């Protein structure tokens with residue numbers, strides 16, 4: 001078992017390079033199927049979820065190999081259209097392969113991705129959109145048997161701006177005949193990155209970043225060489241680490257435009273943040289203040305993925321901050337672990353109230369999910385004494401090497417292998 005040992009209260013100082021975006025590269029890896037060609041993804045982060053996507057691609061007959069500066073995927077050899085139940089369960093966002101496989105093969109056999117640590121993860125909007133594009137989907141018994149001899153472009157309207165549904169439908173629409181419009185589309189920067197990737201492969205997609213995306217389907221796609229955008233949630237994590245521990249950091253590659261709601265709240269809390277095309281500098285030299293209510297919302301609102309790390313950064317602030325989680329039902333599972341470290345947090349339904357406390361204490365804590373795990377590290381940086389962070393496989397799903405990056409900034413954090421049963 002791997003664990004992280006963190007000794008808190010060292011001031012951070014230094015520079016880290018922000019990894020490529022997990023949430024961008026996962027749909028892009030699915031999109032490589034549409035090309036039937038070789039694609040190079042520069043800056044592709046080495047993550048557990050990326051490995052899971054690679055295994056899905058390999059299971060379909062495709063090749064993938066790591067190079068020093070990225071990942072090369074060749075989908076010319078695609079010979080199947082089925083993804084095993086085991087691989088579907090390994091990564092909750094595997095549903096994104098549905099649109100791509102269907103567009104390329106005219107059929108797809110997948111199992112339901114099922115629920116996850118954050119609560120139920122329905123894919124009803126994905127399926128409804130694919131049906132509107134002409135797919136026949138039998139979703140009984142936890143399996144998705146999909147057929148589409150002919151996908152046809154149409155006007156799709158999402159009842160909520162789901163990131164995954166928007167991406168899935170963009171991919172399927174690339175393989176449909178005619179024009180598809182997706183109204184009430186998600187506007188996340190990762191959707192823009194997917195559009196840029198698809199267009200670099202010869203697709204005709206426009207409107208990403210706005211609420212209406214238009215896809216002129218039926219283009220013949222080819223391979224390309226593409227640099228993945230920087231990970232805004234990893235950047236938010238490092239900003240919160242500096243806010244928590246105090247100090248100064250330069251996040252090379254981070255784009256403040258993608259993080260405006262996070263940096264606004266950190267400034268309100270007392271951090272000094274400046275940015276330019278090269279990255280973001282965050283300086284935090286004094287005790288933070290509580291901030292106005294933090295309400296998670298679809299982009300450009302405050303990202304649900306940054307809720308836990310911001311909460312962790314504010315545990316020792318002066319005053320109380322209200323959090324309202326509006327995207328996922330079960331996204332406060334890190335709270336009980338933070339309380340073990342001395343945090344004062346009251347949860348009621350979708351609301352959590354964090355009352356700043358003078359001191360946090362190192363403790364043995366367990367990661368409950370990816371961002372909740374990162375939040376435990378952020379809190380541990382501000383705690384007296386040593387924290388032992390267990391079940392860090394969650395963290396490895398989305399951070400290339402969290403301990404390397406935090407150590408580069410001067411944190412006292414090491415990964416240890418132990419025989420200890422984690423329960």
Ligand code: UD1
Pocket residue numbers: 022023024026093120121122123124125126127160161162163164165186190304305327328329
């Ligand atoms: C993506 C991100 C995840 C982030 C989330 C919200 C990836 C790989 N993951 O997840 O890190 O936390 O966006 O920003 O990019 N919903 C439905 N029906 C559907 C689809 C979604 O009801 O068919 C609901 C979900 O249960 C959730 C909400 O819509 O409550 C938002 O989900 P969605 O935007 O789809 O998130 P993901 O794409 O799964």
